[in-house]
Amino acid sequence: MLERIIDSSAFVGGLDRSTYAVQRARARLKSAVRDGRAEFREGNVESIPFATASFTKICTVNTIYFWKSLDGGFAEIRRVLRPGGRIAIGFVTKEKMDRMGLPGDIFTSREPDEVVAALRSNGFNDVRLERPKPTTPWVIAVAS
Numbered sequence: 086m087l088e089r090i091i092d093s094s095a096f097v098g099g100l101d102r103s104t105y106a107v108q109r110a111r112a113r114l115k116s117a118v119r120d121g122r123a124e125f126r127e128g129n130v131e132s133i134p135f136a137t138a139s140f141t142k143i144c145t146v147n148t149i150y151f152w153k154s155l156d157g158g159f160a161e162i163r164r165v166l167r168p169g170g171r172i173a174i175g176f177v178t179k180e181k182m183d184r185m186g187l188p189g190d191i192f193t194s195r196e197p198d199e200v201v202a203a204l205r206s207n208g209f210n211d212v213r214l215e216r217p218k219p220t221t222p223w224v225i226a227v228a229s
């Protein structure tokens with residue numbers, strides 16, 4: 086997805102707590118990094134190493150199960166998002182995750198309503214869930 090986002094953006098900033106993931110992104114997208122169109126930093130969503138109001142759009146996919154808390158992540162995302170900016174969070178629902186037998190000490194499955202409530206309580210508006218079909222096992226929470 087990064088290639089597509091970079092192609093349609095002035096600048097893309099990426100964050101991952103994994104050194105390996107950050108190195109892979111830098112290597113794979115090195116021409117965009119060299120040209121200043123992308124930058125990948127190592128860090129935690131609860132302490133995002135980008136300045137306040139840096140971004141107009143933020144997206145994160147398949148990450149919220151690993152966050153220490155939704156509030157900690159969404160509060161920081163709100164800080165780095167400009168007023169009026171938008172966020173999209175892709176995740177597999179708790180209903181589906183709980184059938185996958187994933188280790189509970191690594192994965193915290195999330196109810197869509199829990200994600201919506203955490204977005205609202207951290208100051209996001211126009212929160213909605215998008216799901217292609219009622220039976221689709223993943224959802225995207227969108228807010229501004």
Ligand SMILES: C[S@@+](CC[C@H](N)C(=O)[O-])C[C@H]1O[C@@H](n2cnc3c(N)ncnc32)[C@H](O)[C@@H]1O
Nearest residue numbers: 100101102103106128129130146147148151152
């Ligand atoms: C399952 S992978 C998803 C990768 C990609 N978005 C995808 O869907 O293929 C989860 C990624 O989130 C990162 N991650 C997990 N918790 C994080 C946190 N609290 N702060 C920053 N990165 C985190 C992990 O290091 C990992 O690279």
